[in-house]
Amino acid sequence: MTSKAAVLDPKARTFSVAPMMDWTDKHCRFFHRQLSRHALLFTEMVTSAALIRGGADWLLNYNDDVEHPIAAQLGGSDPTELAAATALCTTFNYDEINLNIGCPSDRVQSGKFGACLMAEPELVADCVRAMRDATDKPVTVKCRIGIDDQDSETDLRIFVDHMLGAKVDALYVHARKAWLKGLSPKENREVPPLDYDRVYRLKNHVGDLPLMINGGIETLEACHQHLQHVDGVMLGRAAYYNPGLLRGVDALFYGDDVPGISLESLCEVMMNYAEIQMTNGARLNQIVRHMLGLGFGKPGARRYRQLLTVEAVKPGASPALISQAFDILIEGLALAKAS
Template sequence: MQKTSPHTHRFCVAPMMDGTDRHCRYFHRLMTKHARLYTEMITADAAIHGDREYLLGFHDSEHPVALQLGGSDPAKLAKAATVGEDFGYDEINLNVGCPSDRVQSGAFGACLMKTPELVAECVSAMQAKVDIPVTVKCRIGVDDQDPEQSLFSFVQTVADAGVKIFIVHARKAWLQGLSPKENRTVPPLDYDLVRRLKRARPDLSVIINGGIETINDAARFTADFDGVMLGRAAYGAPYLLSQVDATFFDSSETPPLRDDIAVAMSAYVKKEFENGVRPHSITRHMIGLYHGAPGARTWRRFLSENAGVLRDDILEGALGAMRARRDAA
């Protein structure tokens, strides 16, 4: 019997390949204490056989944090889920939405929408081994599937296996003909279909994902769904996360200032630098911190032009350059 998670999915930051690694999540957590964070997709084989500390390690401040797994072998996924639970993750999420070639060649990700019975086997195997929630992130369909049928049938089959939380990217995935980047924008969004799913299955938690660009847009979905997930918008303009706790979790705390976040991350860079981490591995997630604010161009330029410089004071330099530019304006 799975334990009920003490944290909600009211606002989530989407798992993003080459994006939401431990450094990115630490950065995001400085702006929101309550949003649920997700790892990049980690394959079951990597979780079992790879460098676990490198792939799965995370800072205690990241909670609530979920491990997203990729795979289609029930036994391997069950083993990987136990590894994730042992590491202290709050949730195991199965990727049934990624359309990349690498994922397709491994027979997992979005192509699993075609085999809901296999997904049901996978989640059943994981649930049998862990006490934390096992959730699924999916699309509304793939290729020539009729979403009206594919989404409802898929959710029915997987819910019958015990899954109670579904994160639905409200687009189809085209496994042939569109790149992963195009699959994030080209297939039309169908929020109404996912609304109908939620109305038909009030017993399930349905979190909406896809095409949501601002906190105000996200807040408008809370009347219809159990939660909202933002991906690229939160990554490209991360300071919007500073509005999350007040908007979605009724927090009365004053949001941190951008400059204070930069100073906190500077201390983090210095600590990680002592452990052999290249500063660019961290600062690359921070390019958009000042998006839309005075000095943003100077900030972006400094970090981009100094990406290869092995200096642990790189953020101090960027902050100084930006402040000088602001003072001169």
């Protein structure tokens, strides 16, 4: 399969929620989709080996009628294996398939995927070509601005030029280099410093190729500033810890003036969703853990979080708990408005 009949609207990449291990599962994405109709959502990284060894039905399952636009992120370094995994993602109707060349964890390095592959641009290019040949969906790469001592602007451009040669459809660039030795992934979220200007200059280098920026972006105002230089922004922890900011995305970045979902409507949607998912074997805490940040900056936030964290894990916890928690936020906002 060599044609590139991509159906993803390029505007979808204007704002995306980053793939985050153990966080952006299907329950998280369903919740985020209620807050933004247009933002591009990503799966957690899934290894190509796990998919082709029989894990596709479990690992790629998602709410197909709700989550689009959605990208599947793959981890791997074997072109043949990645091609097979890409074909599976295509079968599951993902809108984009993304290759992770940015994760710095030791576990990922030991599997020879993630950020360590920036040292092997020829291999990554071979992977991209194999993936493109296996799908008619866009194939993209998420990378860093450098790794360890391979961190000059020239090094980055050499890597990116290989991606251009492989006809990658878009790049997502984390504006902090990855230290593969001596720092934990947590430490690498703060050290070394972010270099947004390097990503801006890289956008000038790649021309018309869509390039999205990631790393340390915390507000929609900051997103707007970045969009003066690049084609899209990607938020990770800021969107997870404060999901309420997603309610402003559609109007600000997509020109959609349909009012965002109210807390009352969101409560009803999430209760209904939890009831269906629990019937299929999910536990309530697996769903509501992604909603804890909804109270960010709101009156009653602490009580809201306590209710969802403490009560949701108890035997017999039901979706009605969601209503109790939302009532705390709704009441708190009403009191604050009245005063």
